Amino acid sequence: MTLKWWAVLVAAVSLTACVTANLVVGIGAGGQIPLVVNLFALTVAGTAVVLAVVAALHDRLDDRISALTEFLVARLDEIDDRTGDRNTGFVEGYLLNQDRPATVVPLGRPRRGAAER
Secondary structure, eight states, X not given: OOHHHHHHXXXXXXXXXXXXXXXXXXXXXXXXXXXXXXXXXXXHHHHHHHHHHHHHHHHHHHHHHHHHHHXXXXXXXXXXXXXXXXXXXXXXXXXXXXSSOOOOOOXXXXXXXXXXX
C-alpha cells in the first residue's frame, strides 16, 4: 500500500474509533470520553488526512514530471534523427584536403596598432 492509502486507513480507523467510543460510553454508561482522548483521535485523523492529500499531490506531480521527461526525450531524439551529423563529413573532408594540420591560435588581447588603423 502506498503512503496515501495508509493515511486514509489511519484516518478512517481513528474517526471510527472516536465515534464508536463516544456512542458506547454515551449510550451505555451515560458518561463522557475525556476531552484529551477525543482531541487526540481528531488530531491523528486530521494529520492523516493532510498527509493523504500531500501524498496524492506528490504522486500527481511525479506523474507530470515523468510525462514531461518522456516528451522531452522523444522530442530531442526526433531532433537528433532529423539533423544527424551533417557537419561531420564537411569538417573531416576539409581537414583531409589541407596539407598541414591546423594549429591552435590562442586568443589574446588586441594590439594597439591594429585597433588604431
